[in-house]
Amino acid sequence: MNEPVWTDATPPDTEDPTALAPPPAVAVIVTASSRWPDTESALRALAAQDYPRLAVLVLCDAEGSQGRQVREVLPTAAVANLTSSRRDQRRGSHRRRSGSVNNRGASLVRGADYLLFLSDGVALAPDAISLLIDDAENASGRVVGIAGPKLLDADDGMTLRDLGGTADRLGVRIPAASQGEVDQAQHDGARDLFVAPTQAMLVREDIFRTVGGFDDHLDGDGAAVDLCWRIQLAGSRVRIVPAATGLVPSAPPAAAFGPSARQHDHRARLRTMLKCYGWVHLLPAVLLAGMLALGEALFAALRGRFAQASDVTLAWAWNARRLAGTFALRGAAKRYRRVRDADLRRLQQGGSIRVADWFRYRLSPEGGLAARTTIDESILGTWRRNAHRTVWVVWVLVLGGIAFGSRHLLTGGIPAFGQFAHFADAPTMLGAYFDGWRVDAVGDAGIGHPATGLLGIGGVIVLGAVGLLRHIAVWGLLLAGLVGMWKLCAPSNSRNGRLIALALYAACPLPYNAVAYGRWDVLLVYGVAPAVVLMTSRLMGAVAVGRSGEGSRRATAARVASLGLLLAVAAAFEPFVVVLGLAAAAVLAVTETIRRAAGRSSLGRPWLGLLLVVTAAALAAAAHLGWLIEFGSLRAFLDVSLGSSTASTPESFAELLRFQTGPLGELPLGWGMAAAAAVPLLVGRSSRMWWAARGWMVGLTGFAGAWAVVTGWADDVLAGIPIGDSLAEVCLVLGAVGLCWATAAVPASLAASGGDASPRVRSAMVLISGLAVGAMVLPTAWAAVDGDWSAPSFDHRVPLGLIDDRDVGPDYRVLWIGDPDVLPLHGSDLGMDGLAAGTSIRGYPDVRHQWATPPTPGNERLLDAVRVGLAGDTLRMGRLLGSFGVRYVVVVERSGPSYSQGWDRPVDAEVAEALASQIDLRPLAVDPSVQVFRNEAWWSSRAQFAHPIPHGFAVDQTDLVVSDLSDGIGVLTDYRSPTSQLGPVGTGPLLVADSFDPGWRLRVDGTEVVPTPAQGWAMRFDPPHAGQAELSYERSAAITDRLWAQVLIWLSIGWVAIGQPTPLADRVTAGLKKMRRR
Amino acid sequence: MRVLRWLPRLLIPLAVAAALVVDARIDRVPAEAAALAGEAPTQIEVPTPTALTSSWFCPVVGMRAIAPGFGETTTELLLTNMTGASVSVSIELRGRTTGRQFVTADVAPLSTGVVNTSDYARDEIIGALVEASSGGLAVTRRLTSPLGIDEARCSSVLAPNWYVPVGDTQSDALGVIAIMNPLPRDAIVDITFATEAEFGPFVVPELTGVVIPAWSSVAVDVGEHARRRDVVAASVQARTGRIAADSFVMYDGSVGRRGFAAELASVSLSETWLVPVAGIDSETHLRVRVFNPSDEVAQVVAEVTAAGVDSDRVALAIASHDVRELIVEPPSDREPGLDTLLAPTGVPLGISVTGQNDVPFVVWAETVVGSAASPLTDIPIASDAAGEAADPAGGASVTVVAQSDEPPDAPTGAASAEGAVPDDASRDIDGAAAEVLPPVLSARSGLTSVPGIGVQRERWLVVVPAEAGVETFLTIMRNPTSPDAEDAVAEDAVADVSGGDGRVVIGTLQRETLAVVDVPASGVVTHRLTSGTTRILVSDVPFAALLWQARSGSAGLSVAHPVGW
Incomplete structure (x- = not known):
């Protein structure tokens, strides 16, 4: 050089x-x-x-x-x-x-x-640099750090292209000249601005060195805003000198690499804010930016703009990864700062210009026009469209009706009943996944349930507002289902058809009965099933994709990965959704093959699509491979994961067709959906008929699955794998999706011009369709009057407040016994009159206890103890349970307290008698819906004994029933987390009622003590001396590897799903191209 | 290709229709009705050997004088180990003021051990919680009072409701209800009475909401609350908690009758009760009491059956919360009363009380040997009455025990523990020679409470404590109205040829057969046992059995309820 x-x-x-x-x-x-x-x-x-x-x-x-x-x-x-x-x-x-x-x-x-x-x-005018230097050198006041020229369009020399500008609180650049504004000397006055033109900036060299130059990680406008901001922090000014001009080409430079410009803009704004704001202004600014980013991501996701949502999310992740470097630059800025933020803010615009622009644009006639032309499928894009006012009215009615029917639950909160458990705080849920120690039953080493990890991430995204997250997890699923149905029916090209399908799907009793019975799995499938069917249909070629990039490998890979990601997320909560997706794909492939055979088209596409769906399902399975490995075998996983008993499963096929899964659906009016869906099947022709056939085939698959479950045929087919009745309702959702999908063809089939039937038949069918839709909608609308869909108003937490010590005192467990329908956690089957049992730590269980976990020897031992006690084979059940740290035994006999709505599941009289006769269990007076016993023979989960305990003690339960160990002193009472407890200990054996794992350590004043097996399943420590101690768990390398492998798989699927390139994919593509050239 | 277009149009509706038709033809097992929270069936029985523990509750193992003249009651606990391994037993004695005391004992395999609890604790009333580290342990008691001796079971269950036969509350009588609460929470109980003087339940305010403190026993003197009643029964109902209850009846002899009876209260109701009685004569006074604690009128039929004689029966209507007394006496010149059952003397007899309208009730009996004079009957004390009564002359002693063909010390093949009855003829190894008197005829005086047996079983355990000078008889009875018995009766036609009825095998704990007793479908047999041994009774049909013991001295008569296993 x-x-x-x-x-x-x-x-x-x-x-x-x-x-x-x-x-x-x-x-x-x-x-x-x-x-x-x-x-x-x-x-x-x-x-x-x-x-x-x-x-x-x-x-x-x-x-x-x-x-x-x-x-x-x-x-x-x-x-x-x-x-x-x-x-x-x-x-x-x-x-x-x-x-x-x-x-x-x-x-x-x-x-x-x-x-x-x-x-x-940028072609500068011959005197441009002279004018810039003149202004920079001679301007009165503070030193000019940056001066910029006026840039005009090179084609006409009149249109203002860049005249600098200002920025809002969040660092968004606001140009001084409007887009396409013609230069009429209206801006010709040199003045201070916040940001100079990006493409031409005269910067004073010494100041440039002082502030450290440009930010290496930024580009374009972001880099310019960042430099200008910091130079002003250093006490210099940014000037625009319109007398100095330059010409720039019309065509904007193409984005050549890396993330999208949108993602880069988000990155730059956040990075600049983090560097330049003082703490006082930084915190509210970041909070505001976070809220707007969350809103943008959710709104974009709702509109199906997943790339936009991912850009926003990834920008925050990008900054999070570079937080240390950002704070180093922030420290440097502090050293050269000469101006307060408040002074600098005078040159900025308050609030968020993007939000203001959005509203201004949306509410302006231009915005409406633009929306009509650019946002064809947007929900809110229909706001101003006269042609879509019906759409808007129907949506308002549907959402308003649901909100009205849910008003008590929205305002008073959703009680913790059924599967609607309360959420732990975000760090706890993340810890449940990442710590490598599961708290279910009697504890076990291994990665946590993927659902806890996902909920933990959700908790972080909503800034710890897990109550809000819980509402989103319930009502958001309902909303997602409606949006999914709206999108699923979009290819019908019939607005009225989409509206009918939407109304019927909204009126379907399934989600409301699910709310009434606390069935999160049904709501989850209700929310994702339309999207799964839509994605599956696109891969099959059954419906048009409607996007550019159709047919490209990357687009196909993205669609497969998107479906895989959706199935993986849903399967984290309800694994059976993968089976439903595959079943829907199979019947769609068959239907599509028949249709293509009728039309003499190529028959390969549906089966290729089926292969892609299978690939997506495999991806979903791979995403959960780490969790499946925890069970040791697929059979072990299926034994505990395929549904559970329910309080609401219909029995006959007719009830299934009416969706009679609870308070809604009992009336014969429930046949309305099937009747409406039958119209296009009977009178439709051509594409309308095939549309209806596809819907019906998907629907019948769901009904057949549900029927097989309720009749017990599924049990016979699966040779001993227990199938819970709950899967019937999950299958029914597919039935609802299929029928609603079919009804989208009703208007087209009955259209007056080019109708598929004679006028008389058409009139009759119109009447039938109207009555059918009304029959479905009316009962749901009437049920909305209650305001809570017959869900309980209260849960057991208040009457059971006495079992919660709020993390004060010695550690203990609560044993829950009862019918799975009313237990507030996922219990293990006791094999006694349908009873199940499970444990929680220190009080009421939260969402971490909602899923089946791999069986452990300790849990089997606990269940044995419960069985022995309930069978009346001992009256010292308390001593048996005491070894597990069980302080309270709660027998749940109703879904909610006696003063609330709910359903009864009383335990068998002999079981009740066996419990009441236990010598060590003291009954406590609580609500009649539960029996609570305090275990008088309890000792803490971390108990130390003054007397020696032989090492082989209690390997057999007989030792326990004749030994009173209630003199154990609860130690390590400072409960930080399930894997960390602190407190003083003395000398003497310390029994820890958690499954034995060598990853546990007891550190007593720096001396490390390793555990030894105790009681055949638990742990024992023998502290060498008294002192301050910490009991902690460190996950093994194997668990860590499995954990990060799973995270990596998720990120990889997500990366491909949002259409991002992958080196591997690129190499494969390049290799294929080379092969093709040869 | 037109077919392909019509295929879905036709196929789908047809599939739906076919599914509806098929569904209508599926035979569905009706969904199990939700279990209703109610009273669980409770039976006092030996925990199975596979059970993790054996727990027994003895409401009273020691009691000081509740009232003047009735003395102190002491107890020997009889611990029977039915397993093949030695069992460690922990006995926790609980007094109201002395706190808890622990006694441990090891019981050898297949044997009975004795623990005298009076050596360890003395209190106004002492209960015992007996626990073993395995199943297969049975616990019974022998209670000794200055007024007599009696045997009683302990309870293997706790229940909220107990039904207590009290007897009467005349001036010479003392009725005590002892209630034990072994659980860690106070129990609150309501005690109501049924007497001949009141219609419906007799509620005493002081006995409503009585607190039984945790880990303690409480004694209630019935006479303080229901004074001078001729027939008294009590119902003890726990509002909260689970309890066990004992019943004590003592006659002080100040008028004529004298004796001591102790029995565990009845934990369950039944519609069929059997009372196998060793025999009556002119000096043996047997009264059967039927207590209906329910809210409906019970229609019952009481019947006396004995071998070779016509049965006598009466039909009774027992009002709600009422008690009725039946007098069982030999035929005489007097016109029998409406509440009188005539029974032959000197032979074993069975009394069955059967409900006719699905209303359960409780039955028990009381036998007074010797003078039955009471303040109510105003019979003067006859000092020689007992001696006369003890005279067996004229008593047609009928021994229904078959003679053994084998010497007593030559045990035959072991009976199956599962209840298989040997096919060979009835044998008696345990019994003595033929001229055996029924115990009631050999006892000179005494009182015993004869518990009715509401639940017939195929297996019973009888514990016979070692005691000198005691005649021990086993009375065995089958329900004449049960389907099994009807079958057996039908088979009697064949049995006439084969010579067999329902058989009961009497064996040792080691499963050695000592005797095989043929029990006719209608009637009662007695079998004499050697004192100081423990026996298991096994049959292939349910039966009832009672152990009668007659002491030669003033201790008189006692009856023990066997323990099911």
Whole structure:
């Protein structure tokens, strides 16, 4: 590289410095692009400058043709590569960001007073640099750090392209000139601004060095805003000098690499805020930015713009990864800061310009026009559309009806009953997944249930508002189901058909009965099933994709990964959804094959689509592989994961067709959906008939599955694998989706022009359809009057408040016994009259206890103890349970307290008698819906004994029933988490009622004690001396590997799902291309 | 291709219709009705050997004088180990003021151990919780009072409701209800009485909401609350908690009758009760009491059956919460009363009381040997009455025990523990020679409470404590109205040829057969046992049995309820 050459090298006269002071030396740093004509025009304009002390450095491919062309046009210019390292050069310029490129240019310049950063294609007027220097040097007031010219469009020379601008509180650049604004000298006055034009910035060199130059990680406008902000922090000004002009090409530079411009903008704004704001302004600004980002992500996801949602999310993740570096730069900014934020804010605009623009745009006629033309399927895009007012009215009625029917639950909260458990705080849920120690039953080593990890992430996203997250997890699923149905029916090209399908899906009794019975699994499938069917149909080619990129490998991969991701997320909560997805795909493939055979089309597409769906299901399974490995075998997983008993499963096929799964659906009006769906099947022709056939086939698959479950045929087929009745209702959701999908063809089939039936038949069918839809909607609308869909108003937490010590005192467990329908946790089957049992720690169980976990020897031992006691084989059940740290035994006999709605599940009289006769269990007076016993023979889960306990003690339960160990002293009472407890200990054996695992350690004043097995399943520590101790668990390397492997699989699927490139995919694609060329 | 277009149009509706038709033809097992929270059936029985523990509750193992003249009651606990391994037994004695005391004992396999609890604790009333570290342990008691000796079971169950036969509350009588609460929470009980003087339940305010403190026993003197009643029964109902209850009846002899009876209260109701009686004569006074604690009128039929004689029966209507007394006496010149059952003397007899309208009730009996004079009957004390009564002359002693063909010390093949009855003829190894008098005829005086047996079983355990000068008889009876018995009666036609009826095998704990007793479908047999041994009774049909013991001295008569296993 050659050094920049100053065009005027005359040394200054030292006798009269004022008069003869040479003009400041200016180094122009031009970043050349691949478009040589733009570069050439910029260089020629520089060559024509009238400024005397000017040096030009062009950053381009110095050794290539570009370098030679530069030297030909501007021989005095120095030429350097964009990057310094050979490796980066080989990788190409497209890997470099403008911030780092400009910094490299600045690093190559010596002796300059000003640096003019010029983007490729900016042709400055001959006097532009002189005017900029003049203003920078002579402007009154504080030092000018940056000056920028007025940039006009090169094509017409009149349109303002960039005149600098300001920024809002969140660092969003707000241009001073509107888009397409014609220059009429209305801005021709030099003045201070917050941001200079990005493509041409004259920066004072000493200040540039002081603030550390550009941010290497930023690009474009983001880099410019960041530099301008920091330079102003340093006490300098940013000026716009409209007298100095330049021309820029019309066509914007194409985004060449990396993440989308939107994602980069989000990254830059957040990074700049984190660096530049003081703490006082930073916290509210970040909070506001976070809320807006969350809203944007949710809203985008709701509209199906997953790329936008992922951009917003990934931008935050990007900043989170670089937080340490950002805070280092923040420290540097603190050192050169000369201006308070409050002073700087005068040049900024308050609030969020993006939010203000959004509303302004949406409410303006232009916005409505734009929405009509650009947002075809948007929900809110229909706000101003007269043609879609019906859509808006129906949506308002549907959502309003649901909100009205749910008003008591929305305002008073959803009680913790059925599967609607309360959520633990986000760190606890994340810890349940990442700590490598499960708290279910009697504890076990292993990765946590994936659902807890997902809920933990959700808790972080909502900033710890897990109550809000719980509402989203219930009502959001209902809403997602409606949106999914709306989108599923979009290819019908019938607005009325979509509205009918939407209304019927909203009126389906399933979600409301699920709310009434606390069935989260049904709600989950209700929410995702339409999307699964839609994605499956697209892969089958049954419906058009309607997007660009159809057919490309990356798009197909993204769709497969999206379906896999959706199935994986849903399967984390209800694994059976994968089976439903495959079943829907299979019947769609068959139906599509028949249709194509009728139309003499290619028959391969449906089966290729089925293969893709199977691949997606495999991806979902792979996403849960780590969890499946915990069970040891697939059979063991299926034994505990395929549904449970329910309080609401219908018995006959007719009841299934009416969706009679609870309070709603009992009336014969429930046949309405099937009747409406039958209309297009009977009178439709061509595509309408096939549309209805597809819907019916999907629906019948769901009904058949439900029927097989309720009749017990599924048990016979699966040879002993227990199938819970709850799966029947899960299958029914597919039935509802199919029928609603079929009804979308009703209006088209009955259309007057080109109708598929004779006018008389058509009239009859219109009448039938109307009555059928009304029959479905009316009972649901009537049920909405109650305001809670017959769900209980209260849960057991208040009457059972006495069993919760709020983490004060010795550690203990609560044993829950009862019918699975009313237990507030997932219990293990006792094999006694349908009873199940499970444990929680220190009080009422939360969502961590909602899923089946792998069986452990300790849990089997606990269940044995319960069976022995309930069978009346001992009256010392308390002593048996005491060894597990069980302090309270709660027998749940009703879904809610006696003063609330609910359903009764009393335990058998003999079981009740056996419990009441236990010598060590003291009954406590609580609500009649539960029996609570306090175990008088209890000792803490972390108990220390003053007397010796032999090492082989209680390997057999007989030892326990004749030993009173209630004198054990509860230690380690400072409960930090399930894997960390602190407190003083003495000498003597310390029994820990958790499954034995060598990962546990007891540290007593720095002395580490390893556990030894005790009682055949638990742990024992023998502290060498008394002192302050900590009991902690460190997960094993194997668990850690499994954990991160699972996380990596999830991230990989997610990465592909949002359409991002992957090196592996790129290499595969490149390899395929090479093979094809050969 | 038109077919393909019509395929879904026709196929789908047809599939739905076919499914509806098929569904209508599926035979569904009706969903099990939700279990109703009610009273669980409770039976006092030996925990199975596979059980983790054996727990027995003895409401009273020691009691000081409740009232003047009735003395102190002491107890020997009889611990019977029915397993093949030695069992460690922990006995927790609980007094109201002395706190808890623990006694441990090891019981050898297949044997009975004795623990005298009076050696360990003395209190106004002492209960015992007996626990063993395995199943197969049975616990019974022998209670000794200055007025007599009696045997009683302990309870293997706790229940909220107990039904207590009290007897009467005349001036010479003392009726005591002892209630034990072994659980860690106070129990609150209501005690109501049924007497001949009141219609419906007789509620005493002081006995309503009585607190039985945790881990303690409480004694209630019935005479303080229901004074001078001729027939008294009590119902003890726990509002909260579970309890066990004993019943004590003592006659001080100040008028004529004298004796001591102790029995565990009845924990369950039944519609069929059997009372196998060793025999009566002119000096043996047997009264059967039927207590209906329910809210409906019970229609019952009481019947006396004995071998070779016509049965006598009476039909009774027992009002709600009422008690009725039946007098069982030999035929005489007097016109029998409406509440009188005539029974032959000197032969074993069975009394069955059967409900006719599905209303359960409780039955027990009381036998007074010797003078039955009481303040109510105003019979003067006859000092020689007992001696006369003890004279067996004229008593047609009928021994229905078959003679053994084998010497007593030559045990035959072991009986199956599962109840298989040997096919060979009835044998008696345990019994003595033929001229055996029924115990009631050999006792000179005494009182015993004869518990009715509401639940017939195929297996019973009888514990015979070692005691000198005691005649021990086993009375065995089958329910004449049960289907099994009807079958057996039908088989009697064949049995006439084969010579067999329902058989009961009497064996040792080691499962050695000592005797095989043929029990006719209608009638009662007695079998004499050697004192100081423990026996298991096994049959292939349910039966009832009682152990009668007659002491030669003033201790008189006692009857023990066997323990099911």
